[in-house]
Amino acid sequence: MRARYPDADGIVVREGVEIRYERYGQGRPAILLLPAWSLVHSRHWKMQVPYLARHFTVVCFDGRGSGGSDRPADASAYSDAVFASDALAVMDAARIGSAVLVSVSRGALWALRLCAEHPDRVLGSVFIAPTARLMPPLAERRVERFGEVIDDPVGWQTYNAHYWKTHYPEFVAFFLGRIFTEPHSTKQIEDATGWALETDGETLTAADRGIERCDAAATRRLAARVACPVLVIHGTGDAVRGYGEGEALARCTGGALVTLEGAGHFPHARDPVRVNLLIKQLADRVRR
């Protein structure tokens, strides 16, 4: 059973791709919870929605390639611009003029784009464990060769399109172990495993290939255009994207940085109380 069920839900169809969204509560401002990646769907916000919905209007959606949304096969259907447009279409459908954006991981790229290109729709932005390519990957990830065939890949080598075709569940198990580096995270890992297995290796490959290979300079150009209040939350134990990424994003957006000592890549799942309070703090600040 869920702690809270949506007050409304619906489907937005964009160029034939169905995007499923949910809407909760009715306070101001609205909060839009962005997808993280197509690996998991909007249920990864389950620890935030009931609390935030008591204070704010909360809208979330399953990113294309996950959950109740369609899974287009073509990589071009997963570009940053497409995800950002999905978010705007969901806001329109949910009748949300403007919102505080909350993103995790790769959602940072889409949130940045919305902040920079649609400032009238964005009141503020919370970036949790952002993945915005401001810093080089962690040292242990340099073994990744996404498109190459690797014999008996181990560790980060399993971040690999060929491997995902045949060993997607094994990759999921490895990857979630890197997301949740905190001890005693079995429930969070089981949850995310279930959501990840609702999609498949081919879809995730398309989603991964669709992401534009933008560089740090491109991110900085976007960040320089961000005018709304920004809060960056990053764990020092993040084994997917290093803590330095959050520091760099806070610096180039002029935002506040909350360091979560000892936290991994999904602190909203592992430390929901602290993250909930931080999101509310920013939302309160932009309310008037």
Next chain:
Amino acid sequence: MRARLPDRAGAIERDGVRVAFEIFGDGEPALLLVPASPITHARSWKGIVPSLARRFTVVTTDGRGTGRSDRPHAPECYAPAEVTADLLMVLDAAGVDQAILVAHCHAVPWALRLAADHPAGVGGIVAIAPGIASAPPYPYAADAERQWADLLDAPNGWSMRNRSCWRRDGGYRAWVEFFFGQQLPEPHSTKQYEDTVGWALDTEAEAMIAEREGRAAPPAREAEALCGRVQCPVRVVHGSDDRCQPVARGRRLAELTGGDLMVLKGAGHLPQSRDPVKVTRLITEFADELTGAPMRTTTWTRGPCRRPRALYLSSPIGLGHARRDVAVARELKRLRPELEIDWLAQHPVTAVLEAEGEHIHPASQWLASESAHIASEAAGHDLHCFQALRRMDEILVANFMVFQEVVEEGCYDLVIGDEAWDVDYYWHENPELKRGQNVWLTDFVGYLPMPDGGEREAFLTTDYNAEMIEHIDRYPWIRDQAIFVGNDEDIVPRTFGGDLPAIRDWTTRHFSYPGYITGFTPPGPDEVAPLRAQLGYRDDELVCVVAIGGSGVGRALLDKVVAAYPLAKKAVPELRTIVVTGPRIDPAGFPGRAGLELRGYVHRLYEHLCACDLAIVQGGLTTTMELTAAKRPFLYFPLGHHFEQNFHVRHRLDRYGAGTCMDYLATDPDLIAARIAELAGKPVSYRDVETDGAARAARLIAELV
């Protein structure tokens, strides 16, 4: 002494009437505190200004008719339009475009008018105990209002709110004393009562009469219309036991303005004085809701990842606590090596901590000086420490608010407060604010009246003791460990006063006894000679050390001892006298005499005390117990009116059979010289002082982490 002085003070002048204001701090947004003048003035906010000013710009005004403002006697000078024009001009003078107004009682209609007529200038209103006709008044207040201009034969109670009564000799004072007695129904409000009566007497009856007749408070229908014109957010704070303004008025004001209402259950008409912590937090939350709490770059450590941390508070009144607290901290680290200890402390404790390499929390810089307050309360060889502590109320609440922020952000497992009166008092008054385990240390229990304080002082000390006893009875979970620095027999064989229990019985029920904590191990019999050699003391001289501690209180005693020196030297030719003036008194300010050495600060003074042949000191516990532990003869002079030195310390020293107590006023230089000749270098037979007190105290504390 005030906890915080204004950064800027001034006055505006309109049509020849000057109205005073003060400005504190420079944060956003600005707050304008509007008192219910002229019966009170800006000092009525003293409990909340220092902490608010650390976050916000705080502007206070005395209002026309009182404080540092003029006192016109014409009723039209107090018309609402005049007062709101003053407030606007004050904001202008303060360079504030928009402020949150915090108004009390009949100042609330002024704030509402200002918000209605100048919406751009008012961001919000906090209305405390609003005096507005949004609901009927109390019948006794309405009766008094009807009889306001009547000539009453024998007014009493509420009927003293009467023009002719106020004009009669003593009539206004009688009214004020009655009124504030009604407005502080909370038990143990003696200090707030004295303060508010004092501020009310800062004005004069004719100004009060003029204000009352010129006030033109809006009647019911107009009040409703006024509320309807207010567009900004409103928060109403109202005590359930307010006997000036019925809580129905606050409730209706909130309804009419769409505001929220905080009823303070059990509170009277003056919550800003009686519950300053709660009121400060309500104002801060309101301001944060208006503008949003600031987003700051911070670190939050996951609960399971935290190293255990303690926050140690060491009373800065006298230097003695610092040394024993460092000793306890050292033993605690031995038992719990992983424990990190931060110190929230102020001068002169910080000097000791820095020398010992301890970590001082940066928020320490925000603490208002308790030792400067104590020094300001002393005169000659006299310090009424009970009244000095009472008058330290605004410093204590200001420092508590600093402490509370530190514990809320610092995620401490443990708080150790060595006579941290602010923490102990305000956590019992606001128990929901407690964070972490809490250890309370003290070396005396029970306020005792000085005989010449009469019935009033006996009543006051009993009342303070009763409040403390009630605190502990009601919230036994606030102190997780209470440590008395000493043994049960060190406690005076007296009661807390009235029908309260015996101090020793009660203390034994609520405290642990680790024994005395010296903070150092005194030299054994074989170690004194090498120590003397190291300090440059010859065997053929009798060394007399005169010391008064670091507080700057005690110049008078030094003068008397210096005057006795030639007589003593004549009687004891081998006498060598060293006068340690402490860091706050200039040794150059004494007459030079052959053989008399004057020194300022002496590092490791206790070593000199351990090696001397006689010491002359004040009646403070730490120094006298160092001498007791080191088994040196000494004369001690308790400060006049200092109940702790005169009763608690003296009782303890008597138990140890240590020292010769001297009455400063009854002692002349001849007597001092005679005592020096009699006691210098003579053997003593004191009871032993334990040397394991710090280790035993640390064990008690370590059980909690």
